[in-house]
Amino acid sequence: MNVTGYDLIERFEQFAPPTLAETGDPIGLAIGTLNKPIQRVMVTLDVRPEVVQEAIEKQIDFIFAHHPPMFKPAKNLISDDPQNEMYFELIKHDIAVYAAHTNLDVAPGGMNDWLADLIDLHHAETMTVTKSRPYKKLAVMVPKENETEVREALTQAGAGNMGSTYKDCSYTLEGIGRFKPVEGAHPTIGDIGKSEETHEVKIEFAVSEQDLPKVVHALLEAHPYEVPVYDVYTIENLSEEFGLGRVGDLAEPIKLQDFVTQLKETFGVSGLRYITTNPDKLIQRVAVCGGDGGKFYQDALKKGADVYITGDVYYHTGHDMLADGLSVIDPGHHIEQICKPKLKELFEQWCTENNWHLDIVSSELNTDPFRFS
Ligand SMILES: [Zn+2]
The missing domain is CATH 3.40.1390.30 (NIF3 (NGG1p interacting factor 3)-like)
Incomplete structure (x- = not known):
């Protein structure tokens, strides 16, 4: 095409x-x-x-x-x-x-996640939150006998994913659905001109704004009714957070000096700069931010990083990092x-x-x- x-x-x-x-x-x-x-x-x-x-x-x-x-x-x-x-x-x-x-730096699965994966960080989380976006709630009414297939179609499309740690979250309530199909309708259940009552369930999910179009599409495909009933509304007290940099753990502690040598190879650079008071110190918790991330180094500290990898570190910022006790590795901006x-x-x-x-x-x-x- x-x-x-x-x-x-x-x-x-x-x-x-x-x-x-x-x-x-x-x-x-x-x-x-x-x-x-x-x-x-x-x-x-x-x-x-x-x-x-x-x-x-x-x-x-x-x-x-x-x-x-x-x-x-x-x-x-x-x-x-x-x-x-x-x-x-x-x-x-x-x-x-x-x-x-x-937007590529911040995107889940984008630049900073690529870098975190490259250096094999486990349980990587966002270092500096820059944006937050409220979750949506999707509630769909479905005949009880179709509950499982509709729920599974929706979770497969991303409904009920709460960050990276919980998947397929939903809540079901039982109730009675009422409707009267009139001229022109093609009802799955019931007859034209006759009021109906059906045993239905209401399934609720939190859905990220990004996943919503494909979740609604899956709902319309999977729902047995001619006119599915569903509500979408904004959750005021639950937001997805997005941001720059990632912080995570190496599988094993390693001496800073050895980590520096290892990173030269990982990033394919012939030289890199680093800042530390003790090259022999053992490190395990690592923050990484592609590009010019010196200004965010306090967030790396707050997240408990032993070492922060970022590019374009300025001389005076280097002094501040040293004074604050953070080891920093600057492999350059080109690692992006x-x-x-x-x-x-x-x-x-x-x-x-x-x-x-x-x-x-x-x-x-x-x-x-x-x-x-
Ligand atoms: Zn850049």
């Missing part, structure tokens, strides 16, 4: 809704249009002139980036400027550019390149699910500006 930019982005934004992004983050479509068929998508961490050349050579029509290409807005369109020249090249070759930045294989994998999965004909290409360039000597 042919795919447009809209199709891909609509699916992506169910996974990482733009509402999860930090205020002022220039996420979303930056160049071109979503309103065109696409065939070849390239995933990249950064959009740099050399990446754009790579995209042109590979006949890409859509670039999906983690870092927004126009972080600083253009003040003119004079093409002598290398940044502007890059925009010209993209427009000339009809390559659209879309970026998912802090993990987004390339991970996004490719996700997009390929969606292609299979939707029968989309789309080539997903991962940029082969290393966009890390830093080298180690």
